[in-house]
Amino acid sequence: MRRILAILLLCSTHSLAQQPVLRFSVAESWSMPLIRIEHQQPVEGILFDLMQVAAREAGVRAEYHLMARLRLQQALEDGDIDVRCYVATHWLIERPGNYVWSVPLIQQRDLLVSRSADLAPINPEQLPAQAIGTVLGYRYPTLDPLFSQGRLRREDSRNQQLALQKLEAGRYRYAVSNQLSLHWFNRQLPAAQRLRAQSVLEEQSLGCMVRNDPTLPTQALLRALVRIKQSGEVERIVQRYTSQDAAGQIVSGSTH
Template identity: 50%
Template sequence: MRLALGALLFFCLNVATADTPVRFVMADSWAMPMVQLEQGRPTQGILYDILLSLATQVGVPAEFHVLPRARVQNAMEHGEVDVRCYAAQSWLPNQSGDYIWSIPLFLQRDLLVSRKGPPTSVLPADLQHEAIGTVLGYIYPTLQPLFDAGQLQREDARNQEQVLDKLLAGRYRYAVSNQWTLDWFNQRLLPDQQLQAVAVLQEQNVGCYVRNDPNVPVQRILRTLLRMKMSGEIDDIIGLYTGQSDNTPSPL
């Protein structure tokens, strides 16, 4: 009888553990093709598809928490969420807590972008008294000295898509965009309207990190991410939304 009860208890504990969701955090400043947010909930996009596939392969439900960017790390530190993706350790110099990082999974390529014109390249240091379209709260290391000196001025918008909408409307001559968003944005425009990259500001490998907690299947998550990257699944999802591989070289 005791053996039967013990086996039943073990089975129930395993079921409870399997049904415990992994809590993924997303910043509300993200836009397509990273993620589409509708009424504060993700519905599609590169990171949404990748994380949903990750949870399915790990064998746990996925729970998405959409937070203001300034609250994301605090939520990780307080155990409110378990996994953050599309981040780099250099972005979090004062990170506190016990986390384990994945291998690099994505290439973050920040570009200086302008409206359509003759093919050209621009040196940001040569620009004078220009307003630059930027995302509120984002840090741009290449441009920061120019902002600090007053040579360039930030024109902040809530998310990356709004930045490009303002550029297209002529609110300013230049804006910063990551490669994914630029590719996605241009897909809906006629060739003579498409925005163009005029400088590569920064390229950096980014990945995911997981809160190191016994209630989180940390190693299964990391092994699955590795397998998804090595199999080409992650790059295939990126290509589905952007028409390009994550490793496609910059035209500049």
């Protein structure tokens, strides 16, 4: 019996070794519910589950490379990674020609967030000069002109969770957060203390970009992403990490 088990284990190990490897980038700026990192490797979260399912569906082995967000562009250009997920075309300063885009996978809303529920929904252009909580390396198309003009100034944090923690601690009156992260952050707070979304800054569809190399199973992964999107698996993954309460909902009358 032990011999049979040893043979099965050997076959399984050999099969895994024969699988093509795709190098997925993981941005250090991501936090839950997108991803949780332990010992430099992702262990859970929406994006981890998505990449794991996609790799399994495509018959490849995922290899995760943790790197600073500002390093991602150069890594793409140098061919140091094969797949970058949770990205939009307009986020890239230059679009590498040797990558193919997947179907849109996740809809993201970027929100202007405050501590007080008493603040009325506000247009960012109406804000007086002040610091806004932001994430290092993130671009904010709605706010960038105001930052450039000096009407508002960025106060960068290493990741989204830290930006929200500083807002909760009163370091500034407003911060920018994606809706998923806001929901996750608010789950730990009593209803009266939850951070509030005051306006929608951006709404965009995010997908993956896959290196177009004849030695890689590029099309297999792209087809796998189509299948898991069409099957509703992406929505089920998001649902596993999304609370059912009203934490972080957009207040009525918010701008878009």
